[in-house]
Amino acid sequence: EHPSYPPPTQHRINTKGVDPPAPAFEFEQLKDRYTIPPQVFNNLSKNGYRSPTSIQAAGIPVLLESRDLVAISPTGTGKTLAYLLPLFARLVCPIHQSQDESVGKGVRAIVVAPTRELAHQIYNECLKLAEGRKWRISLFSKATASTLAQKDVRDKMDIIVTTPLRLVAAAQEGKVELDNVRYLVLDEADRLLDTEFLDQTQEIVASCSHTRLQKAIFSATLPAGVEKVSMDMLQDPIRLVVGLKDT
Ligand code: ADP
Ligand code: MG
Numbered sequence: 617e618h619p620s621y622p623p624p625t626q627h628r629i630n631t632k633g634v635d636p637p638a639p640a641f642e643f644e645q646l647k648d649r650y651t652i653p654p655q656v657f658n659n660l661s662k663n664g665y666r667s668p669t670s671i672q673a674a675g676i677p678v679l680l681e682s683r684d685l686v687a688i689s690p691t692g693t694g695k696t697l698a699y700l701l702p703l704f705a706r707l708v709c710p711i712h713q714s715q716d717e718s719v720g721k722g723v724r725a726i727v728v729a730p731t732r733e734l735a736h737q738i739y740n741e742c743l744k745l746a747e748g749r750k751w752r753i754s755l756f757s758k759a760t761a762s763t764l765a766q767k768d769v770r771d772k773m774d775i776i777v778t779t780p781l782r783l784v785a786a787a788q789e790g791k792v793e794l795d796n797v798r799y800l801v802l803d804e805a806d807r808l809l810d811t812e813f814l815d816q817t818q819e820i821v822a823s824c825s826h827t828r829l830q831k832a833i834f835s836a837t838l839p840a841g842v843e844k845v846s847m848d849m850l851q852d853p854i855r856l857v858v859g860l861k862d863t
Contacts, residue, residue: 627670633854637677655748669694689858780816
């Protein structure tokens with residue numbers, strides 16, 4: 617509990633895990649506590665985001681402190697921004713890695729979503745938040761599969777938004793290397809970790825082989841069986857559940 621920051625009244629946030637960081641109930645608090653690229657910060661208000669939702673208030677600090685996260689929060693509560701804001705901050709300021717030559721080379725962040733439509737929405741959100749920065753953001757889809765054959769395209773990706781199958785196929789064909797990925801998000805994880813996609817999702821997680829890979833799992837619901845699978849994928853995670861107060 618963090619009595620100094622009363623949470624938005626309509627939600628309650630249940631937090632589990634070792635030593636969770638205090639929530640930030642204003643975006644300004646994030647700027648004071650963490651390094652956020654100024655363009656990205658300014659794009660928040662440009663896009664009409666005045667203050668964080670509950671999952672953003674609790675989740676963004678967890679991710680900015682390089683922790684693994686399971687975040688369960690209802691549809692429409694702003695889960696996308698909860699993982700994208702830290703994604704962009706972590707690209708600029710990889711904690712613990714200032715001596716690391718490999719920073720800045722190859723794909724460093726991946727967002728996986730179960731459908732094309734959702735991947736497309738997330739990609740659009742990325743473009744809005746990244747405006748003014750030069751990150752190279754790729755949406756993997758059927759349409760882009762052929763351009764991946766070109767080596768110069770392949771070498772110019774910082775961030776990939778993808779469905780599971782597209783990424784697995786590209787990796788199997790040697791068209792994308794995942795060993796420098798530091799930030800992996802599974803969005804709508806109830807579907808990604810269900811039977812239809814589980815093998816592909818696990819293959820992606822295994823292929824992101826960097827020792828400092830940070831993982832975030834987001835969903836509106838997480839059935840017990842699926843939650844076990846997700847916890848097994850994570851190291852020392854924080855688990856956040858946002859629910860309505862009266863339920
Ligand atoms: P979820 O993934 O939890 O279903 P989304 O990330 O799709 O939710 O966000 C739902 C809507 O809320 C989107 O239109 C998004 O732009 C908007 N939104 C997200 N965060 C905020 C915020 N902090 N302030 C205002 N609107 C927000
Ligand atoms: Mg969503």
